[in-house]
Amino acid sequence: xxxxxxxxxxxxxxxxxxxxxxxxxxxxxxxxxxxxxxxxxxxxxxxxxxxxxxxxxxxxxxxxxxxxxxxxxxxxxxxxxxxxx
Numbered sequence: 001x002x003x004x005x006x007x008x009x010x011x012x013x014x015x016x017x018x019x020x021x022x023x024x025x026x027x028x029x030x031x032x033x034x035x036x037x038x039x040x041x042x043x044x045x046x047x048x049x050x051x052x053x054x055x056x057x058x059x060x061x062x063x064x065x066x067x068x069x070x071x072x073x074x075x076x077x078x079x080x081x082x083x084x085x
Contacts, residue, residue: 008045011038034058 011023020027031037035054039045056062072080 007048008039008042009048009051011044011046014046014051 009017015021015023015027018027018030020030035057036046036051039047
């Protein structure tokens with residue numbers, strides 16, 4: 001069994017993290033406006049990854065795409081060096 005743990009944020013905790021004193025109509029309106037919704041089937045619990053992604057999108061922060069190129073084997077790297085030199 002792995003150490004993978006799913007952590008959800010409760011409504012009161014999310015409201016506090018977003019600067020609200022408690023879950024209020026303005027908190028729920030803000031969540032609706034930016035597209036943050038509770039986890040389906042878990043009323044009152046939010047996925048922190050979704051919250052972060054929606055906040056980033058609203059602020060115009062784009063994910064940095066790292067170019068993932070397959071690494072050459074050490075033998076292929078050595079052959080390329082020898083061919084160039």
